[in-house]
Amino acid sequence: MAFTKGDLMKLTGNDNSVDSAIPEKLVDEMKRLGFNASDVIYAIAYSYKDNSFGIPINLSLEFIKLLENTKIEVMNNEGLMVTKEMNYTLADFMLSYLTNTDRWELRIK
Numbered sequence: 001m002a003f004t005k006g007d008l009m010k011l012t013g014n015d016n017s018v019d020s021a022i023p024e025k026l027v028d029e030m031k032r033l034g035f036n037a038s039d040v041i042y043a044i045a046y047s048y049k050d051n052s053f054g055i056p057i058n059l060s061l062e063f064i065k066l067l068e069n070t071k072i073e074v075m076n077n078e079g080l081m082v083t084k085e086m087n088y089t090l091a092d093f094m095l096s097y098l099t100n101t102d103r104w105e106l107r108i109k
Contacts, residue, residue: 005042012062019046026056067091
């Protein structure tokens with residue numbers, strides 16, 4: 001299963017006053033700069049929250065910010081919290097898991 005643009009918009013809180021369609025001239029300019037058009041169309045939305053003319057927002061970066069701001073607790077096999085004194089985020093966990101896979105066993109309750 002993969003995230004759709006709508007999923008990213010909802011997860012990042014960009015599903016109100018935000019248009020998933022983006023101006024063709026923006027896509028053309030991004031292509032000229034070397035970006036893949038499909039990636040641009042997927043990752044960029046137009047927000048009208050604070051600006052009636054709309055401003056582009058990068059949904060991928062908004063998703064990373066969400067991971068960086070989501071605090072979690074991690075427990076060891078004995079049920080003791082190993083992140084008790086830490087400000088541990090979902091982004092911290094993902095980075096640690098993806099770079100040290102031999103040290104982790106993931107169980108979600």
